Amino acid sequence: MGQSCYLAFVFIRSITMMMMLFSFVRGEVVKGINGLDKVVLRGTRGSSAAEIYLYGAQVTSWKNDCGEELLFLSSKAIFEPPKSIRGGIPICFPQFSNHGPLHDPHGFARNRVWSVDSDPPPFPTSSANKAFVDLILKPSADDLKIWPHSFEFRLRITLGPGGDLMMASRIRNTNSDGRPFTFTFAYHTYYSVLNISDVRVEGLKALDYLDNMQNETRTTEQGDALTFQSEVDRIYLSTPSNISILDNGKKRTYVIHKDGLPDAVTWNPWAKAILDLGVDEYKHMVCVEAAAVEKPITLSPGEEWRGSLEISAVSSSSCSGKNAPRKLLGN
Numbered sequence: 596m597g598q599s600c601y602l603a604f605v606f607i608r609s610i611t612m613m614m615m616l617f618s619f620v621r622g623e624v625v626k627g628i629n630g631l632d633k634v635v636l637r638g639t640r641g642s643s644a645a646e647i648y649l650y651g652a653q654v655t656s657w658k659n660d661c662g663e664e665l666l667f668l669s670s671k672a673i674f675e676p677p678k679s680i681r682g683g684i685p686i687c688f689p690q691f692s693n694h695g696p697l698h699d700p701h702g703f704a705r706n707r708v709w710s711v712d713s714d715p716p717p718f719p720t721s722s723a724n725k726a727f728v729d730l731i732l733k734p735s736a737d738d739l740k741i742w743p744h745s746f747e748f749r750l751r752i753t754l755g756p757g758g759d760l761m762m763a764s765r766i767r768n769t770n771s772d773g774r775p776f777t778f779t780f781a782y783h784t785y786y787s788v789l790n791i792s793d794v795r796v797e798g799l800k801a802l803d804y805l806d807n808m809q810n811e812t813r814t815t816e817q818g819d820a821l822t823f824q825s826e827v828d829r830i831y832l833s834t835p836s837n838i839s840i841l842d843n844g845k846k847r848t849y850v851i852h853k854d855g856l857p858d859a860v861t862w863n864p865w866a867k868a869i870l871d872l873g874v875d876e877y878k879h880m881v882c883v884e885a886a887a888v889e890k891p892i893t894l895s896p897g898e899e900w901r902g903s904l905e906i907s908a909v910s911s912s913s914c915s916g917k918n919a920p921r922k923l924l925g926n
């Protein structure tokens with residue numbers, strides 16, 4: 596190889612490595628179940644990936660470097676408006692459960708078709724070396740009849756280089772008549788676990804919670820960790836920013852970091868019959884939801900609220916075989 600060829604080779608290889616290290620990728624829109632549009636994000640390493648339906652802006656799949664699914668999605672999930680999709684990360688807005696004026700528990704954002712936001716105002720965090728998609732929801736004329744407020748809800752969903760999943764919401768009051776509005780909110784995340792009986796949620800010790808099994812009676816957590824032996828439906832109040840879910844069966848820990856969302860809802864329905872949940876599937880899911888419920892958020896016109904969730908999954912065993920993470924060039 597001549598010297599000029601060699602220099603060209605070194606130059607191209609350096610540029611490729613720089614691009615791999617500092618690139619960001621916008622997700623592509625493809626057809627999903629029942630012809631609904633979904634966005635696929637592919638990580639820069641291994642088999643990590645995420646899928647997001649424009650219907651509900653709902654993440655329905657999040658896979659680690661080994662290609663293992665980290666979110667629970669019901670085998671009976673209905674991908675057909677107006678039913679919301681059972682599993683993944685439904686977004687509860689402008690109301691969590693019955694904490695607000697709407698008849699519809701959990702609000703309408705989870706059963707509206709969002710749009711890809713091609714030119715959002717800059718997000719505070721960098722998108723370098725990450726795959727992401729920006730989505731936006733604005734109310735339709737029918738939505739305004741249900742909740743008479745104009746808003747812009749921008750959501751950036753990011754798959755980080757280590758396979759972490761980030762959800763960053765920005766909600767702005769765009770009422771032109773000077774009226775404030777008030778809302779409650781949750782990222783209603785369904786995590787995949789091997790067996791709910793072998794799961795602990797840590798970070799809730801000594802906190803007060805509203806127990807939905809007792810008409811939201813205020814109670815204080817007595818245990819070191821929350822475990823599950825029957826239906827659990829609680830709103831833990833003013834929690835720390837970090838909460839962990841330890842799945843002993845899969846030897847995996849989900850680490851949750853939240854900002855702007857003081858509360859944490861924990862839910863497992865146990866054997867309760869739910870139309871779009873398979874028999875016994877409750878064993879393989881746990882909801883731990885970054886939320887703002889106890890103190891609803893009020894925005895004046897022009898004001899913006901931000902609430903984010905960052906989740907990572909740490910496994911004690913590494914993957915091997917065909918799904919093993921590809922090594923980065925030069926590593």
Ligand code: TA6
Nearest residue numbers: 692700701783807828860862884
């Ligand atoms: O987040 C817990 C909860 O509010 C429970 O009370 C339970 O009903 C669950 O959400 C599911 O609600 P959904 O409307 O999706 O059936």
